[in-house]
Amino acid sequence: MKIIDRIQSGLTLSFEVFPPKSDKPLEPLLDTLDQLYTLRPDFISCTYGAMGSNKGRNLEVVERIQSSGSCEALSHYTCVGNTRADVESALEEYAAIGVENLLALRGDFPAGVAHTNGDFLHANELISFIRERTDRFSLAAACYPEKHLLADSLDADIETLLKKQDAGASFLMTQLCYSVENYLRFIERARKRGVTLPIISGVLPLLKKDGLVRMTLSNGCSIPAEVSALVGRYGESEESFRSAGHDFTVSLVQRLIAEGTSGIHLYTLNRFDDVEHLVYDAGIREKPQANR
Numbered sequence: 001m002k003i004i005d006r007i008q009s010g011l012t013l014s015f016e017v018f019p020p021k022s023d024k025p026l027e028p029l030l031d032t033l034d035q036l037y038t039l040r041p042d043f044i045s046c047t048y049g050a051m052g053s054n055k056g057r058n059l060e061v062v063e064r065i066q067s068s069g070s071c072e073a074l075s076h077y078t079c080v081g082n083t084r085a086d087v088e089s090a091l092e093e094y095a096a097i098g099v100e101n102l103l104a105l106r107g108d109f110p111a112g113v114a115h116t117n118g119d120f121l122h123a124n125e126l127i128s129f130i131r132e133r134t135d136r137f138s139l140a141a142a143c144y145p146e147k148h149l150l151a152d153s154l155d156a157d158i159e160t161l162l163k164k165q166d167a168g169a170s171f172l173m174t175q176l177c178y179s180v181e182n183y184l185r186f187i188e189r190a191r192k193r194g195v196t197l198p199i200i201s202g203v204l205p206l207l208k209k210d211g212l213v214r215m216t217l218s219n220g221c222s223i224p225a226e227v228s229a230l231v232g233r234y235g236e237s238e239e240s241f242r243s244a245g246h247d248f249t250v251s252l253v254q255r256l257i258a259e260g261t262s263g264i265h266l267y268t269l270n271r272f273d274d275v276e277h278l279v280y281d282a283g284i285r286e287k288p289q290a291n292r
């Protein structure tokens with residue numbers, strides 16, 4: 001099923017996982033996936049060779065998700081290192097395992113590299129290329145509520161969303177953003193400029209102080225005063241920070257839903273317990289009687 005059809009029938013819940021390194025077993029992730037299915041997600045996405053590495057395992061994980069019959073698989077796919085012929089054969093591989101949904105990205109570059117080293121420079125070119133070849137896939141694209149770190153301005157970055165929309169993307173998925181105010185400013189400006197695609201909100205649960213600092217800085221995202229206050233108050237105690245971060249994330253998710261987001265996409269970091277609590281406490285899914 002195409003994810004865009006699910007989005008059109010109401011709020012979606014989805015998760016992101018990443019494949020293990022090539023020398024590590026797949027089983028721990030498969031166990032986590034089995035647990036995540038119990039939360040009845042609409043789809044689970046799997047990252048693709050961050051920094052252009054470890055591509056092979058993406059296909060393996062995506063195949064497991066799709067063949068589980070529990071939800072749709074959304075495979076991330078990037079321009080990094082991929083020629084036209086590579087894309088064509090990847091599309092055949094995804095089609096052969098029943099995948100109907102792709103997130104088309106430029107991709108992160110390895111350190112010291114400033115080019116995709118493939119036939120496409122930007123995500124919109126990849127989207128156009130896929131669209132010209134087949135209608136089989138529902139194509140998602142990335143967007144950045146606080147702008148992509150290389151974009152000159154938020155407005156310039158929004159212009160590139162129009163290119164992705166015109167190229168044939170079906171919906172957008174956001175980078176993490178802990179500021180609802182910045183998120184709403186982005187939505188307002190994008191809608192005013194003519195971006196009509198549904199937008200799913202990416203949420204990285206706030207659980208560890210070091211992870212928060214690393215992820216926000218490396219993605220060019222801001223740390224709002226409310227979050228800085230949590231770091232100041234609870235940063236020295238892992239347990240207290242986790243608990244306060246959970247409450248903050250529950251409230252963030254509830255505010256995004258109240259503001260009309262098309263879906264909540266949780267960056268799970270391949271964990272289950274924290275995600276489960278979040279999904280139930282935010283009221284996205286009802287806790288089964290036996291677990292109450």
Ligand code: FAD
Nearest residue numbers: 047048050076105106107108122123142148150151160175
């Ligand atoms: P683009 O849309 O190409 O944008 C990149 C930059 O170029 C931006 O500054 C933009 O403003 C500008 N730009 C865009 N189009 C044009 C154009 N036509 N002409 C001139 N400038 C333009 N990375 C991975 O490697 N693997 C993953 O699995 C992965 N998953 C992700 C999932 C999500 C939800 C998100 C938000 C990001 C993910 N990333 C992943 C990171 C992503 O690859 C990086 O953020 C990358 O730097 C940009 O990707 P993009 O598709 O937004 O690129």
